[in-house]
Amino acid sequence: MANVKFKVQAGGTVKGRVRVPGDKSISHRSIMLGALAEGTTTVTGFLEGADALATLQAFRDMGVQIEGPENGNVTIHGVGLRGLKKPEKPMDMGNSGTSTRLLAGILAGQDFDCTLIGDASLSKRPMKRVTDPLALMGAQLETSEGGTLPMVIKGQGQPLKAIDYTLPMASAQVKSCVLLAGLFADGQTCATEPAPTRDHTERMLNGFGYQVNSEKLDNQRMKACLQGGGKLTACHIDVPSDISSAAFFMAAAAIAKDSDLVIEHVGMNPTRIGVIEILKLMGADITLENPHEVGGEPVADVHIRYAPLKGIEIPEELVALAIDEFPVLFVVAASAEGKTVLTGAEELRVKESDRIQVMADALQAVGIDAQPTSDGMIINGGKQSKQNAVIESHHDHRISMAMTVAGLFASDEIVIDDCANVNTSFPIFVDLMNQVGLQVEVISE
Ligand SMILES: O=C(O)C1=C[C@@H](OP(=O)(O)O)[C@@H](O)[C@H](O)C1
Numbered sequence: 204m205a206n207v208k209f210k211v212q213a214g215g216t217v218k219g220r221v222r223v224p225g226d227k228s229i230s231h232r233s234i235m236l237g238a239l240a241e242g243t244t245t246v247t248g249f250l251e252g253a254d255a256l257a258t259l260q261a262f263r264d265m266g267v268q269i270e271g272p273e274n275g276n277v278t279i280h281g282v283g284l285r286g287l288k289k290p291e292k293p294m295d296m297g298n299s300g301t302s303t304r305l306l307a308g309i310l311a312g313q314d315f316d317c318t319l320i321g322d323a324s325l326s327k328r329p330m331k332r333v334t335d336p337l338a339l340m341g342a343q344l345e346t347s348e349g350g351t352l353p354m355v356i357k358g359q360g361q362p363l364k365a366i367d368y369t370l371p372m373a374s375a376q377v378k379s380c381v382l383l384a385g386l387f388a389d390g391q392t393c394a395t396e397p398a399p400t401r402d403h404t405e406r407m408l409n410g411f412g413y414q415v416n417s418e419k420l421d422n423q424r425m426k427a428c429l430q431g432g433g434k435l436t437a438c439h440i441d442v443p444s445d446i447s448s449a450a451f452f453m454a455a456a457a458i459a460k461d462s463d464l465v466i467e468h469v470g471m472n473p474t475r476i477g478v479i480e481i482l483k484l485m486g487a488d489i490t491l492e493n494p495h496e497v498g499g500e501p502v503a504d505v506h507i508r509y510a511p512l513k514g515i516e517i518p519e520e521l522v523a524l525a526i527d528e529f530p531v532l533f534v535v536a537a538s539a540e541g542k543t544v545l546t547g548a549e550e551l552r553v554k555e556s557d558r559i560q561v562m563a564d565a566l567q568a569v570g571i572d573a574q575p576t577s578d579g580m581i582i583n584g585g586k587q588s589k590q591n592a593v594i595e596s597h598h599d600h601r602i603s604m605a606m607t608v609a610g611l612f613a614s615d616e617i618v619i620d621d622c623a624n625v626n627t628s629f630p631i632f633v634d635l636m637n638q639v640g641l642q643v644e645v646i647s648e
């Protein structure tokens with residue numbers, strides 16, 4: 204496969220209106236829940252990126268008839284909780300942690316054997332976090348030594364055991380895995396998380412007529428419970444634009460002088476808006492316009508104008524609410540005046556890359572004082588002082604996109620190697636960035 208590089212010219216101003224593609228987390232779940240529902244589910248605004256397409260293909264492999272995607276429209280002919288068929292070959296999850304971990308929960312409750320595989324990056328990511336609770340539920344799973352893919356999931360002749368599980372880390376993927384397995388369990392399954400994480404699974408199950416009860420316990424902890432053996436009823440899902448994709452544009456307008464940008468129809472789920480809170484704490488000028496609701500999720504247009512930014516200590520309670528936005532938030536911190544400190548974010552080390560180490564290396568390569576710590580980073584904002592920087596993305600779409608934004612305050616052009624991965628979450632990223640004022644050239648070698 205060709206190596207795709209991005210060559211980003213230094214400087215620029217960001218202006219105009221954009222609409223970024225559909226939310227990745229909601230797109231994955233629309234296919235999963237639509238397939239398990241009774242009746243025909245229609246989806247608009249579906250993200251046609253490789254990760255969500257891996258989920259779609261997996262359900263096709265299990266006999267679900269799915270039309271599309273075409274211009275973001277997908278129609279899923281649900282087969283009900285008991286209607287999935289044994290796939291003929293291992294199912295390839297590509298680069299997608301969400302596909303793998305959520306599907307593991309669904310597959311644990313089936314009566315057939317199957318295998319999940321993935322690309323080089325996914326094959327290094329920890330799966331014990333899902334195989335542990337699934338084993339407690341009586342599922343039979345095997346991973347390779349070290350708890351990584353491939354994962355073999357054995358068929359069950361009986362329902363899973365319901366559990367009351369306390370997650371060791373704040374992870375929406377683990378919570379969702381447990382709740383989805385709970386659909387196939389004999390009683391009430393609960394997942395308690397140490398801090399609130401994205402709640403799309405809970406909201407969407409409720410939207411499919413499947414009751415999930417969520418309550419806030421003491422401190423930060425959230426508990427979500429459902430009863431096994433019910434049924435999902437098909438519905439329509441209108442996927443809002445992905446705030447994680449919008450974040451690259453928010454960051455770009457926040458750091459480039461004279462910028463003035465509107466990002467339309469962005470999902471504003473309270474468990475996803477940490478990036479807006481953090482940018483505002485740094486001094487960003489952000490207003491939310493035209494707030495309304497689509498399909499049970501709040502959305503708004505995000506209007507962002509350049510304002511001088513300062514370094515901050517990022518409140519730990521915002522970490523899980525902005526977990527995918529840290530690569531680009533590190534770039535914002537690098538352009539801000541003063542010191543930014545992130546702590547409590549060790550989860551960043553087990554994403555598509557080790558996002559603490561890889562971003563520290565990338566920022567140092569352009570001359571920024573960025574010091575990785577075990578659970579975060581310390582960045583002293585300043586001028587990018589190194590020329591001819593060549594950045595490695597380490598198979599991670601968010602590194603490719605974050606370092607593209609870094610071009611706005613670079614002293615010289617930046618070349619980013621290995622950028623085909625942007626297709627996993629944001630296939631039209633370069634087109635939209637060029638449309639609002641960046642100068643990014645795609646080189647295919
Ligand atoms: O549930 C989801 O859709 C996701 C949860 C998060 O992962 P973790 O649960 O591993 O934090 C996030 O990083 C990922 O991009 C999407």
Ligand SMILES: C=C(OP(=O)(O)O)C(=O)O
Pocket residue numbers: 254298299300301302527554555601628
């Ligand atoms: C972490 C991410 O995704 P996943 O875990 O689904 O690979 C991401 O998109 O930043």
